[in-house]
Amino acid sequence: MRGAYKISFILFIFYFLYSCSPTKYVGKDEYLLDHVKVKVDDYKLNRSDVRRSIRQKPNTRILGTVRFHLGLYNLSGRNEKKKFNQWLRRIGEAPVIYDPFLTKRSVEQIELFLHNKGFYQAEVHDTVYYKKKRANVEYKVKVGPVTSIESIKFDAPEGRPENRIAEESGLMANYRRDTVNTLLEKNAPLDLDVLDDERERITKALREKGYFNFSKNFIRFMADTSTVKKENMAKVFVRIVENAVDSNAYKRYFVRNISVNFDYDPLVSAEQVAATYNSLVYNGYTILYKDKLKIKPKMIIETIQLQRMELYDAQRVIDTYVRLQALNLFKLVNIDFKEVESDGEVKALDCTIQLSPVKRQSYNVFLEGTHNSGNLGVGGNFTYNHRNVFRAGENISASVWGSLRKEQVNGEGKLFNTTEIGAELKLVTPQFWMPFLRMKDFRRNYAPKTSISFSYSYEYTPYYTRSIANARFGYLWRKADKKWRYNFDLIDLNYVLMKDVDKSFIDGLKNEYIKNAYTDHMILSAVFSATFTDQLLNAKAMNYNYFRVNVETSGNVLNAIDRLSGGKKTGESLDEKYYKLLGVRYAQFVKSDAEYRYNWYINRANSxxxxxxxxxxxxxxxxxxxxxxxxxxxGGANDMRAWQARTLGPGSYLATEKYPNSVGDFKLAANIEYRFKLLWLLEGALFLDAGNVWNINPKETRHGAKLNYNFFNQIAIGTGAGLRLNANFFLLRFDLGIKLKDPALPAGQRFVLFNSGGGFRRSVFNVAIGYPF
Known part of the structure; x- marks a missing residue:
């Protein structure tokens, strides 16, 4: 019932703030802007795009109705000198007072938006409704017919002079060759945004072919509606203008010299650099540095995408930025070009790459307290990091960690009954250690890294002690656009030793499938994973996608070696004969999983x-x-939050074991979470979780645990609410999970919100760090 009181208290606060008069600080002859509606007579037009043109919007609402931030503002007194009143107004939101001028401006902006989309006959009318010091604004949009593209021509209309300078320089030939990639399509709306994207595309293509000074301002569009065959159609002409101030805008440039300043200081002038810095020439590149060369030139030169005596390429400049920043060796990366005198039609550039190094060594101490799925715990982590240990960009890190946890074990009275300690040594180098395949182009285009790590952990529980040794060797690489990242662990070795296993605990496990989890074993895997995200760094006001897929295979190489070499199997029965390596049985399996997330940004306070x-x-x-x-x-803080970790499933099976170990071969889960800003650093959330695990193994004998055609009736559903303390660099999360549907109960009794099998009486309180997904 304590969970019910908590939820009731939260709802009371919302109701209190909602009940506070929203017009408390609305003056005489003023109106609070209550609602803004947009009605469009064309369902194909995106209404949210139209809303972006509105210049005055009502106060932010959460949960669709509650003006929480306005309520905070209205809680302040009228004495503006009091600190408390100032604080409430600062974290709250002042009432939005209806402004007729902004409504007029909104009408103009909506019409301009529609014109840009090709609706030149669009009409927008506003209506304002007043009631009890509140104003509701309604915009009615009649889009009218859309003007479409009849034909596209990448030249000036007849009778117009051609661009002689651009033609003679060869720019027009490059321009025409690329028109097959145009974004303009016949019968598509005459959309100015698409035209602007086409201008950007043409400019990008030309700047990748050496036209260093070319700008999108030299591209013009003309729309002819007077000679078309049908109404509301237009002939589109794309042309390069003649009247450029500098004719060098139409000429190509090559990169003559490239110099790299390894110790760039913005306070040191070029003359001082020439007088005080050391220099050397490496493979044709000039290297500048102070006192001592801290980074091997070979690694930096291989990272640079620009080539001497080749045409300027704007995309290679961007790729060079990305590659150098990905090394995590520099706090500032700048690439500067200077035009130099040269003979002939092709001009010359000198390139200077300026690099300001970061501190090479650092350490991090992290302490945490946890209350995850009812299990109290404390833990700590110490990490030492060296970013350039062998002067070739190698990043080596050493970590030690430990934790104490309280597992919910029957008859156990200790405060902490589970201990875990561990250590890890990891090396990530920008060198691509692939001895038989050089793949120079792959290294330049994907900036691969090689990763090696070794770790050891020891875990003590009331029922067993477990030691895990891990060794991993693999590769990481990513595309220049940063959207796709790849990881291929060629070797992922786990050596698991189970010691001091409590015999009564094992005997209490009625299923042979679970008993196998508590035996010594080895896992030698190869793992490939790919991750995609279109989220932009430091861009919070946007929708974005996230997708990840993993594929893992284990034991196949070892099994093939044993078979070919005539290795002998061991085991207690013919049914359970198996091979061993280093004295333990090794696992053989294939495994794959995929995860997709979508973040929908609604407004500054809701997502x-x-x-x-x-x-x-x-x-x-x-x-x-x-x-x-x-x-x-x-189950757990990042999954089905109404269940403790490893206590859900498999299927409709009701676990009776003392220790939580409900696991499965197959998992299906879906979550949706509504997040909203509250006050100061506090955020709120409402969530709904659904999912379960099942087994597909023929050894599974527990009733209801195997995946079958009726699996959708065994999906667990939980809901709940949460509070988060978001300090940007750190987020502490509190979630209260409430069972709605428990598949472990008999059919017809699984919806448990208001009975003793679930709901508030069986709520689970989770404390965690970071968002759940």
Whole structure:
């Protein structure tokens, strides 16, 4: 019932703020802007795009109705000198007073937006309704017919002079060759945004072919509606203007010299650099540095995408920026070009790359307290990092960590009954360690890195102690646009030793499938993962997608070696004969999972995030079950928040074991979370989680645990609310999960919101760091 009181208190606060008179600070003869509606007679037109043109919008609402921030503002007193009143007004939002002038401006902006989209006969009318010091504004939009493109010609109309300078310089020939990639299409609306995108595309294509000084301002569009065959059509002409002030805008440039300043200081002039810096020439590149060369030139030169004595390419400049920043060695990267005197039609540029190094060594200490899924805990982590240990951009980090947790174990009275300690050593180098394949172009285009790590962890619980040694070798690479990232772990070795396993605990596990999780085993895997996101750095006011897919295979190479070499199997029965390596059984399986998220930005105070996850693993050969570390589970602070970790499923099975170990081979999960700003650093959230895990293994004998055609009736559903303390660099999250549907109960009794099997009486309180997804 304590959870019910918490929810009731939160709802009371919302009701209180909503009940506060929203017109408290609305003056005489003034009106609070209450609602703004947009009615469009064309359903194909995106109404949200029209709304962006409105110049005055009502106060921010959360949950669709509550003006929480206006309520905070209205809680302040009229004495503006009091600190408390100033604070409330600062974190709140002042009432939006209706302004007729801004309404008129909104009408003009909507009409301008529609004209830009090709609706030249659009009409917009506004209507204002007044009621009890509130004003509601309604915009009625009649879009009218759209003007479409009848034909496209990439030259001046007949009778117009051609661009002689551009023609003679060869620019026009390059321009015409690229018109096959045009964004303009026949019968498409005459959209100015598309025309501007076409201008950007043409400019980008020419600047990638050496035209250093070319600008999009030299591209003009003309629309002819007088000679068309049909009404509301236009002939579009795309042309390069003649009247450029500088004829060099139409000429190509090549890069003559490239110099790299490894110790750039903006306070040091070029003359001082020439007088005080050391220099050397490496593969034709001039290297400038202070006192001592801290980075090997080879690594930087291989990262630079620009080439001496080649035509200027704007895309290679961008790629060079990205590659140099990805090294994490420099706090500032700047690329500067200077025109130099040269003979002939092709001009010359000298390039200077300016690099300001970051501190090479750092350390981080992190302490945390957790209350995850009812399990109290404290933990800490110390990490030492060296960004350039061998002077070739190698990043080496050493970490040690430890934690104490309280697992919910029957009959256990200790404050903390679970201990974990561990250490990791990791090296990431920009060198691509692929001895038999040089792949020079791949290194330049994808900036691959090689990663090596070793770790060891020791875990003590009331029922067993577990040691895990891990060794990993793999590659990381990404495309220049930063949207796709790839990771291929060629070797991922886990050596798991289970010691001091409580015999009564094992005997209490009635299922052989689970018992196999508590035996010594080895996992030798190869893992490939790809991640996509179109989220822009430091851009919060946008929608974005996130997608990740993993594929893993384990044990196949070892099994092939054993078979070819005639290795002997061991085991207690013919049914359970298996190969060993280093004295333990190794796992053999294939596994894949995928996750998709979508973040919908509504306004500055509201956003909606959705997530979908599906994963499946199939064990075979040398080990008939998935190792415990590789199996899927439900519950916890980042998944089904109304269940504790590893207590959900599999399927409709009701776990009776003392220790939470409900895992499965197949997982399906979906989450949706509504997030809203409250006050100061506080954020609120409402969420709905659905999902479960199942087994597909024939060894699974527990009733309701196997995946079958009726799986959708076994999907668990939970809901809840949360508070978050968001300090930008750190987010502390509190979520209260409430069961709505529990598949472990008999059919017909699974909706449990208002009974003893779920709802507020069985709520789960989670404390975690960071957003759940």
């Amino acid at each position: 909606l995030v959705g997530r979908f996850f599906v994963g499946c693993g199939y064990p075979y050969g040398n080990m008939k079950v998935l190792p415990f570390e590789e199996a899927f589970y439900g």
